[in-house]
Amino acid sequence: MESQIAFAGARSGTGPATWGQSAIWDVVRRLGDDAARYNVAGGLPLDPPLPMDRLGDAIRALLRHHDSLHTTLRFDGDRLEQVAHTAGAIDVHTRASEPGDVVETAYAFYHELAAIPFDAERQLPLRVGAVLAGGRAAYVILSVSHTASDGWGLRNLLADCAALCAGREPGDEQRQQPLEEAAYQVSERGRRADAAARRSWREKLERGPASQFPDRAGRPAADAFPNAVLNSPALALALDRVAAGLAVNQHAVLLAAAAAAAARLGGAPDAVFQIVVNNRFRPGMAGAVNTIAQEGLLHLPGTGGDFAGLVRRSFGAALSAQRHAYYDKLALDRDIAALQAACDHSCFVNDTRGLMPILGYAGPEPEPLDHARSRTTLTWPLEHAPRRNTTFALDAQDAPGSLELAMTADAAVLPRPDMERFLLGIEDLVVTQALQLE
The missing domain is CATH 3.30.559.30 (Nonribosomal peptide synthetase, condensation domain)
Structure with a gap:
């Protein structure tokens, strides 16, 4: 089953792509149908399981913390730009499971979601999966386009997701946003x-x-x-x-x-x-x-x-x-x-x-x-x-x-x-x- 989580009020802006975004864009567009193997994905159990509206709130908060999750790329034939969107919707896929089979179901579901490619120009780069037990989300899976995150970013993302699902604010680690990073890269110090x-x-x-x-x-x-x-x-x-x-x-x-x-x-x-x-x-x-x-x-x-x-x-x-x-x-x-x-x-x-x-x-x-x-x-x-x-x-x-x-x-x-x-x-x-x- 598929639905969406709508969000609004996120930071927005347009600017040059970062070095990392440009490098991955260049690789992924050459891969064509094989591009999904560059996705990064992970997940975590939710104990206790959450109602889907609570999970939706956590995902909206996650989007507010990390601009890369609501950023698309735009190529005009000469220059690659990033566009952070203030509003949009994230696809959510669900899979029902018996309480004792949640982890096994999540592992299989994880591979399915990770194998779906992203269109970096037309799609937001986050896809959410939820394994439902008794109608509540017992496991959440985040599949992210590599243009939006690498493996270390995924680890940060999952830690923040765990905190938000538990009703806590994420830690106070420094979180430079992609437009801020691009601004540094074109500065004298960055050059x-x-x-x-x-x-x-x-x-x-x-x-x-x-x-x-x-x-x-x-x-x-x-x-x-x-x-x-x-x-x-x-x-x-x-x-x-x-x-x-x-x-x-x-x-x-x-x-x-x-x-x-x-x-x-x-x-x-x-x-x-x-x-x-x-x-x-x-x-x-x-x-x-x-x-x-x-x-x-x-x-x-x-x-x-x-x-x-x-x-x-x-x-x-x-x-x-x-x-x-x-x-x-x-x-x-x-x-x-x-x-x-x-x-x-x-x-x-x-x-x-x-x-x-x-x-x-x-x-x-x-x-x-x-x-x-x-x-x-x-x-x-x-x-x-x-x-x-x-x-x-x-x-x-x-x-x-x-x-x-x-x-x-x-x-x-x-x-x-x-x-x-x-x-x-x-x-x-x-x-x-x-x-x-x-």
């Missing part, structure tokens, strides 16, 4: 920050290897990109132990392992990855709901040798990438096109753990690593259409009592046996290091 970030990118692009898989360079892309998923309870345990033992974060350990595993396959002495950076450490962005995350360029020289040393160096390299991950991507694309030669930057690593609050998965139970490793699985769930300028994309994501590495790759460069060696190689490097630290 300086953009110039510094793009300069850092250009310098790294001139230093890295021409190809990270030189013996396979220049091959036409495969007709389909396989997707492999490694489910590893042992890797989840070992990442935590290695990070604690070497006094770094888990992200640095994962990046080092991916760099070393790629070097084993391709032989390149340096790794160059585009890593997704949340950018929420910037002023005014801690509690923001907008698409602010962008790719930083990580250049990690010397991927051979001692793994512990590589982990420590990856921590510093990641910090450098994170400092320079807030920029005008369309301008950066022009910079890269103007370079006489740019290194291979077709490999992507995205750590999404903790960004899907609907899942609520418990972490792995402590156990011997060898026993945990015996439960590792590798599956091949699907194939994707070819992805432009991509050798591989690696996502780290939560799983029940485990960690998953989902990898999509150009089979012309990394055929399935090499994808398997790469994923298992990451696990082996981290688990071996954890055992050495015991």
